[in-house]
Amino acid sequence: MQQLFAELAEGGNGLNSLTRMLSLDDTEFWKGALVGAAAVLLLTNDQVQDALFKSGAKAKSAVKSGADKLKERASAADTESENDR
Numbered sequence: 001m002q003q004l005f006a007e008l009a010e011g012g013n014g015l016n017s018l019t020r021m022l023s024l025d026d027t028e029f030w031k032g033a034l035v036g037a038a039a040v041l042l043l044t045n046d047q048v049q050d051a052l053f054k055s056g057a058k059a060k061s062a063v064k065s066g067a068d069k070l071k072e073r074a075s076a077a078d079t080e081s082e083n084d085r
Helices: 003-011 014-022 029-045 044-085
Strands: none
Touching: 029 044
16 A cells, blocks of 8 residues: 555656556446435436335335234134134
């Protein structure tokens, strides 16, 4: 890292030094860049936020409905097993 800063300070090819410092061939760099870009999109775009919140609300409703049906089935099974005794 010191070598890169020394090259920049000496007036060497700054773009070449910057490319080596960022390691543009590294797949982890690009994964991080994509995640960062997606985060910025989500945090700044009102339409995307609204769509996500609506999807989240629908998913919550579906999970709650499914859980309620499961509770009803469990209650009915308990009642049926008590009646069989």
